[in-house]
Amino acid sequence: MKLSQKEAAFNSEVVTRFELYNSLFLTLPFYQVKHTGTLLPFFTSHCENSVKQGLTPVNIIESFFGQYEQYVQTADRFDLLFRFIQYIERQVVLFDAIEDAAFNKTSKTEEISSIKTLLQQISANAGLKDKIGEVLKKFSLRLVLTAHPTQFYPSSVLAIITDLTDALKTNDISSINLLMQQLGKTPFFNKKKPTPVDEAISLAWFLENVFYPVAANLQNEIEDEFELPIFNTHQLIELGFWPGGDRDGNPNVTAESTRAVSALLREILFRCYYRDFRVLKRRITFRGVEGHMQKLQDILYKNSFNSHTNPINQQQEIIENLQAIKEVLTDIHNGLFANKVDDLIRKVRLFGCYFASLDIRQDSRVLRNAHRFCRQALPSKLPENYDTLSEAEKLAALTFEETDFEIGDTDPLTQDTLQTIRLMQNMQLSGGEKASHRFIISNCQQASDILQLMNLFLWSGWKKDELSVDFVPLFETVHDLETAAGVMKSLYTHPFYKEHLKRRGKRQIIMLGFSDSTKDGGYLMANWSIYKAKVELTAIARHYEIDLAFFDGRGGPPARGGGKTHRFYSSMGKEIANDHIQLTIQGQTISSQYGSFDTAYYNIEQLINAGLTSALAQNDQDTLSEAQKNLIEKMAQISHKAFVSLREDPLFLKYLEQFSPLKLLSDINISSRPVKRNASAELKLEDLRAISFVTAWSQLKQNIPGFYGVGSALKSVKESGDWLAVKNLYSTSGQFKTTIDNCMMSMSKSDFRITDYLQNDKVYGDFWKKLRAEFELTRELILELTETSSLMEQYPVERRSIAMRERIVLPLVIIQHYALQQLLTGKVNTEEENIYRKLVIRTVYGIVNAGRNLA
Numbered sequence: 095m096k097l098s099q100k101e102a103a104f105n106s107e108v109v110t111r112f113e114l115y116n117s118l119f120l121t122l123p124f125y126q127v128k129h130t131g132t133l134l135p136f137f138t139s140h141c142e143n144s145v146k147q148g149l150t151p152v153n154i155i156e157s158f159f160g161q162y163e164q165y166v167q168t169a170d171r172f173d174l175l176f177r178f179i180q181y182i183e184r185q186v187v188l189f190d191a192i193e194d195a196a197f198n199k200t201s202k203t204e205e206i207s208s209i210k211t212l213l214q215q216i217s218a219n220a221g222l223k224d225k226i227g228e229v230l231k232k233f234s235l236r237l238v239l240t241a242h243p244t245q246f247y248p249s250s251v252l253a254i255i256t257d258l259t260d261a262l263k264t265n266d267i268s269s270i271n272l273l274m275q276q277l278g279k280t281p282f283f284n285k286k287k288p289t290p291v292d293e294a295i296s297l298a299w300f301l302e303n304v305f306y307p308v309a310a311n312l313q314n315e316i317e318d319e320f321e322l323p324i325f326n327t328h329q330l331i332e333l334g335f336w337p338g339g340d341r342d343g344n345p346n347v348t349a350e351s352t353r354a355v356s357a358l359l360r361e362i363l364f365r366c367y368y369r370d371f372r373v374l375k376r377r378i379t380f381r382g383v384e385g386h387m388q389k390l391q392d393i394l395y396k397n398s399f400n401s402h403t404n405p406i407n408q409q410q411e412i413i414e415n416l417q418a419i420k421e422v423l424t425d426i427h428n429g430l431f432a433n434k435v436d437d438l439i440r441k442v443r444l445f446g447c448y449f450a451s452l453d454i455r456q457d458s459r460v461l462r463n464a465h466r467f468c469r470q471a472l473p474s475k476l477p478e479n480y481d482t483l484s485e486a487e488k489l490a491a492l493t494f495e496e497t498d499f500e501i502g503d504t505d506p507l508t509q510d511t512l513q514t515i516r517l518m519q520n521m522q523l524s525g526g527e528k529a530s531h532r533f534i535i536s537n538c539q540q541a542s543d544i545l546q547l548m549n550l551f552l553w554s555g556w557k558k559d560e561l562s563v564d565f566v567p568l569f570e571t572v573h574d575l576e577t578a579a580g581v582m583k584s585l586y587t588h589p590f591y592k593e594h595l596k597r598r599g600k601r602q603i604i605m606l607g608f609s610d611s612t613k614d615g616g617y618l619m620a621n622w623s624i625y626k627a628k629v630e631l632t633a634i635a636r637h638y639e640i641d642l643a644f645f646d647g648r649g650g651p652p653a654r655g656g657g658k659t660h661r662f663y664s665s666m667g668k669e670i671a672n673d674h675i676q677l678t679i680q681g682q683t684i685s686s687q688y689g690s691f692d693t694a695y696y697n698i699e700q701l702i703n704a705g706l707t708s709a710l711a712q713n714d715q716d717t718l719s720e721a722q723k724n725l726i727e728k729m730a731q732i733s734h735k736a737f738v739s740l741r742e743d744p745l746f747l748k749y750l751e752q753f754s755p756l757k758l759l760s761d762i763n764i765s766s767r768p769v770k771r772n773a774s775a776e777l778k779l780e781d782l783r784a785i786s787f788v789t790a791w792s793q794l795k796q797n798i799p800g801f802y803g804v805g806s807a808l809k810s811v812k813e814s815g816d817w818l819a820v821k822n823l824y825s826t827s828g829q830f831k832t833t834i835d836n837c838m839m840s841m842s843k844s845d846f847r848i849t850d851y852l853q854n855d856k857v858y859g860d861f862w863k864k865l866r867a868e869f870e871l872t873r874e875l876i877l878e879l880t881e882t883s884s885l886m887e888q889y890p891v892e893r894r895s896i897a898m899r900e901r902i903v904l905p906l907v908i909i910q911h912y913a914l915q916q917l918l919t920g921k922v923n924t925e926e927e928n929i930y931r932k933l934v935i936r937t938v939y940g941i942v943n944a945g946r947n948l949a
Contacts (some may be wrong), residue, residue: 100200104891107196109898111262112189117185118274127278128295130177133162137178138901141908148850151911172929174908179936183282183903186944187247188274190686191255193895195262197692200891209312209699212706213319224711227320229709230330236645236676238453239300239332239684241293241344247685247943249299250280256303259690283939290347294337294355298362300684301449305333306366308694310441312702317440329443331698333450334532335359336678340455341510342536343783349513356452356521356529360405363449364397367412370438377431381420386415397447405524409446413439448525454514455534455568464511465546467504468553472497485584488542494590498555515554518563527562534605538567539574541584545591564598566645570607572615572734575623578604580631586638593622595640603676604631605645613784617735617804618841621833622730626669632671635727643674660697661835664704665828667717672708675701680785716828719926725811725819726830732810733803736868740802745861752858753849755934756790793941795848795907796865799842805872808879824879838876838885842896843945844869848907903944910937 097396120131137158144154155175159165165174191202216223222927247255254277261269288296309331316330338355341347371394375387393408420435469476475493477483483491501512518762521530533541544565551561569578582604587592595602606627612620628644635642648659666672679688688694708716718726740746750756791798811820823830846869852862877883886893912932916922 098890099888101894103196104894105724106198107199109194109729110896111196112192112898115188115192115262115270118271119181119188127181130174130181132180133174134178134905138905141904142901145845145850145904145908150915151848151908152915154908155912168926172933175933176936178905179909179933181939182902182906183940183943184274184277185257186899187251187255187277189902189944190689191258191262194255194259194690194693197690197696198715209315209703212703213315223320225710226706228568229706230316230320231474232328232673233340233702233705233709234328234330234332234674235562235698235705236332236334236674237305237642237688238645238676239297239450239679240678240680241297241337242342243288248282249296251277251282252685254280254301255685256690273543278433283936288581290338290344291354291358294335294358297335297337297684298449300688301335301359302335302362302366304688304691304694305450306363306441306445308698309333309444310437310692312695312698313444314437314440329823330702331444332528333445334676335452336455339530341514342455342457345506347512349517349679352452352454352514353517353520356448357401357405359449359452360525361401363445363447364394365399366445367432367438367442368394368398370441372439374431374434376420377434378423379431380423380427382426383419386418390415404520405447407447407524407526407529409442409526412442416442419497446526446528448521451528451532452521452530453532453534454518454530455536456511457536458538460507460511461535461543461547461550463505464508464550467508468499468512468550471502472499472553473727475708483774485540485542489545489584489588492542492545492549492590494549494552494558496557499553512550512554515551517557519556522562531562532564532566532603534566534568536568536570538569538581539577540621541581541588541591543567544585545588548594558594559597561594561597564601564603566603566605568605568607568647569627570614570647572619572623575606575627578627579634582631583634586634586640590692599641600639601641601643602635602643603643605647607647609791612799613782613787615734617800617808617837618733618804618833619730622726625829627714628671629669633668635671641673641822642671643676644671645676646678648677656774660700660704661828661832661879662704663701664707665716665801665832666827666896668710669717670707675705706732718829719829721819722823722827722830725816725823725918728816729807729811729820729882733807736803736806740798740864743861745858749858749861750787750790750794753852753911753914754794755914755938756786758931758934759786759789759938768868789938792843792908792945793910793938795843796869797844798865801837801844801872802865802868804834804837805868805870805875808873808875814874819933821879834876834879835886835888837872838880839892841869841873841876842885842893843900845900845907848911870887899944903941906937906940906944910934910941913937 120128140158141154144157155171159171165171212226216226254273258270258273258277261273313330329611335355338347338352371390375391378387383765390412393412396402397405397408416435416439420432420439423429423432423435466481468474469480475495476491480488480491499512501509518533528779531549535547538544544567547565548561551563552558556563567578567581568576569581582602586595586602606624608620608624614620615623624646631644632642663672665676686693687697788799791800808820811817824834825831846866849862853859853866855862873885877885880888884890886896910933913930917930918935919929
């Protein structure tokens with residue numbers, strides 16, 4: 095079969111180069127590295143053949159060692175397994191770097207235009223230029239970096255990947271060899287759990303090295319085409335930041351860590367400014383600018399290297415000095431280097447004195463407790479039986495007096511809540527309003543959750559007329575998504591909230607969570623519930639003339655809202671507000687999609703282009719008809735029923751605990767955040783974080799949250815005579831097509847052969863067969879629906895990349911399952927138990943890193 099141009103490019107630029115540079119691993123400074131590198135291909139082949147035969151992981155490992163007389167001793171076997179892990183971890187990094195280096199040749203798709211293509215169309219069409227100009231006056235893209243625990247590469251490794259990628263682009267063999275030796279000496283994991291500030295430092299690497307240049311370059315490219323600064327009143331690209339601000343279920347995040355992260359972001363930003371200024375200073379050596387240059391030198395240097403207790407917002411002062419310099423250059427020096435001054439002005443406008451807005455997030459139950467504490471401590475006008483009132487009675491009873499309440503003795507979470515509310519005011523004084531202006535209420539279930547939080551602000555020294563904070567409800571479960579429209583209607587019609595929204599420009603942000611809705615209702619129901627909620631919430635917002643922005647809490651894998659996200663946003667249709675795209679980027683998605691200038695530039699421009707395309711085209715095919723909605727509703731209900739039935743099986747959580755590394759995830763030193771919300775209690779599904787839930791299934795190579803129930807739904811509609819309607823839906827609806835395509839991506843990273851031995855298990859055999867049957871049913875019907883013969887056939891480069899990555903980490907998967915099986919026997923001594931636990935933990939790193947969006 096003839097390969098496409100991109101497949102051929104992938105083979106030559108990625109596959110061949112990986113095989114070539116892989117041989118350099120034999121020179122890495124490891125103990126017995128040549129022996130390890132020689133044996134690993136044999137071990138990989140042994141694993142592949144044994145998996146085909148359905149052998150257990152224990153049999154696979156023991157039969158391999160049985161071929162080598164020197165591995166009779168248990169200690170020698172452990173030593174080799176750890177050396178295999180160490181070797182494969184570096185292979186994954188090499189593959190990442192090679193793929194990133196070849197990105198511009200292999201990964202850009204023809205189906206979605208680039209910004210450059212769009213701007214070329216504008217040049218030849220004045221009418222289109224005017225239309226896009228109008229859209230850009232309102233449109234914005236907000237990317238929010240989160241602290242969720244799936245960013246497994248430490249910043250030192252990320253820096254090596256960046257340098258290795260650059261060296262690979264030019265085939266600089268000498269540098270590649272040195273960087274791989276550095277990689278061999280660099281640890282891949284932390285010896286202790288990071289603090290929230292450590293997490294912030296790690297993610298700030300991306301702000302400094304990627305987003306700082308990319309955001310400014312993209313905005314510059316668009317402004318140049320329109321020949322005027324169209325983003326003076328608002329930003330095209332906004333950055334948000336959760337490390338140090340997201341305290342939902344993480345008691346390690348405190349007001350002090352929030353303050354420290356805010357100061358850190360400011361310091362790193364000013365160092366970026368100062369680096370740019372030093373370049374400027376080398377060029378601008380003319381008379382007439384000395385005073386302004388010296389003023390900038392003082393401001394930027396002091397803020398970069400001398401910490402201030404109470405810093406102030408100096409954005410306007412910096413811009414005024416830069417503009418004064420530009421005027422001198424234009425008037426006296428023929429505009430020489432004025433473009434470099436413009437570049438720094440653009441960056442200061444984009445990032446201010448804060449770099450990225452620090453979002454605050456807390457669970458509604460914590461906020462309710464804080465409200466109760468304040469009511470009891472203050473001379474409140476609210477009735478003593480307030481907690482027993484109905485929601486309607488609470489809304490009628492709430493009053494909004496201003497006071498400056500001194501925090502007394504109370505529980506740590508309430509203390510933190512009240513301290514953080516005061517801190518937000520200080521952060522705005524030092525960095526401007528955008529430094530911290532959003533408070534996200536997790537598990538938001540009623541309008542009073544928002545209004546009570548506003549009470550807390552007014553009781554903490556904030557004034558009604560100066561309440562420069564956006565209150566963002568987060569709706570996550572299927573039930574909460576169904577009731578979200580009613581909650582927002584109550585807010586839009588509440589007199590105090592109406593006045594607050596008016597002061598905020600009548601703009602409301604609503605966050606929708608993909609992860610918990612998938613854990614709650616399964617893949618298809620989660621996607622459909624969020625779509626329906628968006629339609630209902632948009633209708634209500636338009637009725638009350640509210641400028642609505644949806645903030646999507648998306649994870650890496652499709653089961654957590656990831657996958658081909660730009661396709662979702664380009665096919666919203668007329669019923670869903672899409673003037674603003676806001677989404678979280680989490681874990682491995684940050685390094686895989688935004689880890690380098692090229693990948694970040696591409697993915698950000700795809701999202702901008704998706705928003706513009708959606709606003710301009712408003713394709714009727716993307717607006718679902720009533721018949722199509724009824725069809726998807728039917729499939730979602732069937733899928734939901736299948737998933738809930740599985741979730742309620744008594745073996746569901748036991749299976750996950752026994753055969754996946756779920757119980758050991760808390761031992762991995764990658765996050766300050768607990769694996770479950772109620773850390774001290776017995777493990778319950780409702781307490782288990784969606785990220786841990788999805789990661790555990792991905793380690794099993796079963797990815798249940800990404801497909802389960804889809805096959806049952808497709809089978810039912812086919813049997814009821816609706817198959818042609820489903821096929822038509824797939825070919826015409828961008829939303830439904832993307833949902834199915836992302837499901838295929840999840841399934842492509844599944845391999846039930848690895849756990850094939852479980853079909854004969856006395857306890858879990860039937861349960862495993864149920865999972866496998868749904869996988870095979872879903873696979874069969876999706877292939878029929880898409881008229882293809884293999885999963886992701888329409889995306890051959892991505893399919894090949896996944897296949898190669900899966901092959902690289904297969905030995906890690908086998909080692910992990912082997913160690914888990916040995917732990918289950920209960921026959922290992924304490925020393926062996928610790929070693930097996932360490933084997934499991936070490937393999938998790940490599941498997942997630944290789945998957946790039948597994949967690």
